[in-house]
Amino acid sequence: MKTLINVIIRFHLVIMFLILEIISINMVVSDDLEKKKVVFSSANSISGYFNKKINTWLAYFTLAQENELLLKENLALRNRLNKLQSLSKFDDRDSLLIDSVKYSYLSATVINNSIYKAQNFITIDKGKADGVKIDCGVVGPQGVVGVVVAASDHYALVVSLLNSRFGLSAKIKNSNHFGSLYWTKNDYRFASLAEVPNHVKIDKGDSIVTSGFSAIFPAGIAIGTINDYRTNESNNFYEIDVKLSTDFKSLYYVYVIDNTMRDELLLLEKSVDNEY
Amino acid sequence: MSINIFARNIGRFLILVLIQVFIFNNIHLTSYGVVPVVYILYIILLPFETPNWIVLILAFFIGLSIDIFSNTLGLNAAASVLIAFIRPGILNYLSPRTGYETGTFPRVYYQGLKWFLKYSISLVLIHQIGYYLLESFGFDNFWVLLYKVFIASLISMMLIVISQYTIFRK
Numbered sequence: 226m227k228t229l230i231n232v233i234i235r236f237h238l239v240i241m242f243l244i245l246e247i248i249s250i251n252m253v254v255s256d257d258l259e260k261k262k263v264v265f266s267s268a269n270s271i272s273g274y275f276n277k278k279i280n281t282w283l284a285y286f287t288l289a290q291e292n293e294l295l296l297k298e299n300l301a302l303r304n305r306l307n308k309l310q311s312l313s314k315f316d317d318r319d320s321l322l323i324d325s326v327k328y329s330y331l332s333a334t335v336i337n338n339s340i341y342k343a344q345n346f347i348t349i350d351k352g353k354a355d356g357v358k359i360d361c362g363v364v365g366p367q368g369v370v371g372v373v374v375a376a377s378d379h380y381a382l383v384v385s386l387l388n389s390r391f392g393l394s395a396k397i398k399n400s401n402h403f404g405s406l407y408w409t410k411n412d413y414r415f416a417s418l419a420e421v422p423n424h425v426k427i428d429k430g431d432s433i434v435t436s437g438f439s440a441i442f443p444a445g446i447a448i449g450t451i452n453d454y455r456t457n458e459s460n461n462f463y464e465i466d467v468k469l470s471t472d473f474k475s476l477y478y479v480y481v482i483d484n485t486m487r488d489e490l491l492l493l494e495k496s497v498d499n500e501y
Numbered sequence: 502m503s504i505n506i507f508a509r510n511i512g513r514f515l516i517l518v519l520i521q522v523f524i525f526n527n528i529h530l531t532s533y534g535v536v537p538v539v540y541i542l543y544i545i546l547l548p549f550e551t552p553n554w555i556v557l558i559l560a561f562f563i564g565l566s567i568d569i570f571s572n573t574l575g576l577n578a579a580a581s582v583l584i585a586f587i588r589p590g591i592l593n594y595l596s597p598r599t600g601y602e603t604g605t606f607p608r609v610y611y612q613g614l615k616w617f618l619k620y621s622i623s624l625v626l627i628h629q630i631g632y633y634l635l636e637s638f639g640f641d642n643f644w645v646l647l648y649k650v651f652i653a654s655l656i657s658m659m660l661i662v663i664s665q666y667t668i669f670r671k
Contacts, residue, residue, distance in 0.1 A: 237554065241554055241557050242557060246579055251575070252578070253576055264569075266574075267572050276523070342636070
């Protein structure tokens with residue numbers, strides 16, 4: 226016992242160093258998206274407060290660019306509305322109605338964003354009090370941005386598409402073949418689409434959109450376009466490089482999408498899972 | 502005297518965390534977006550007489566504070582604890598034959614530029630190597646990693662040296 230205490234006293238620095246390193250590295254390794262605590266993130270109220278203050282200043286520099294993006298989005302939406310209105314004259318499409326009822330939208334601004342780390346997160350200025358929930362989807366004017374992983378009262382932490390721990394179900398718009406989208410290249414402009422079988426005809430420039438399987442995003446939201454693809458001899462799947470449509474570097478306005486029927490859907494899927 | 506130093510160090514802790522998180526974390530250099538790390542100044546400037554175990558704990562907490570605000574849980578804490586552990590060895594290696602005079606601090610004003618450069622460059626380099634190695638788990642391209650460490654350390658060192666002639670003159 227006495228020798229043990231002597232050893233501890235003698236090596237107390239090394240022991241403390243090892244303990245603190247183990248704690249830190251354990252935090253790095255076990256930093257799961259599911260267990261993300263809002264207090265330990267940039268969405269806590271102190272960080273949110275300062276970031277919001279700073280961001281209102283920084284926003285002035287990109288205002289013109291942002292306005293142009295929103296204008297373009299408005300234009301696209303107006304065109305779509307026109308098309309839908311002319312469609313609904315001829316046939317009564319219930320599916321469109323149901324789709325629009327199922328999802329509710331909420332606007333927010335990005336107050337903190339990173340694109341150069343291995344794990345990137347975004348902080349937005351809306352939180353639980355505004356109706357943001359965990360697992361809500363987040364899209365920008367140009368396409369998919371990420372998913373909410375933690376929310377405080379007035380701020381929320383969003384895992385960005387630029388995060389190697391985050392995957393998204395996506396499909397090729399023309400052929401409806403789906404696969405999983407991952408961020409692998411450590412470049413904020415590109416992601417990879419996997420699990421698309423070899424026999425599907427694809428081409429450079431084809432649009433990649435959300436599949437709508439995940440109950441997070443509605444189907445058909447833009448993700449990007451095919452930039453390049455290779456055939457993998459060993460497993461009959463393509464390796465597709467996707468150029469992301471969202472410019473994460475200048476992200477400012479975003480929409481939070483809440484699927485109001487999500488709970489019902491998950492409950493149904495879970496009940497089936499249990500039985501089979 | 503000692504209470505004064507205590508209060509000053511707590512103030513420095515808070516100010517450096519705020520400056521790092523809200524100013525320097527928004528500065529992205531080169532196409533890899535490396536961030537200058539200025540909060541290391543806190544560990545660099547701790548008085549010579551600070552017990553080593555306190556240095557370890559303070560380094561852990563300043564690293565963790567930075568991590569919380571920049572969503573990199575554990576990364577900065579690990580790198581800071583590493584340099585806090587190595588610091589006494591470096592101080593010992595660089596110490597003049599008669600030891601450090603009492604009442605002096607690890608700053609350019611007291612120890613000279615040459616001593617300060619040797620001391621802070623080694624800490625900054627080790628911190629950055631530890632940080633980027635842990636961030637990529639060694640999967641990053643070696644030359645890319647080296648490049649990131651070099652640029653980040655260079656800019657951080659410039660800022661740290663500038664601080665010695667402006668804020669921490671005495």
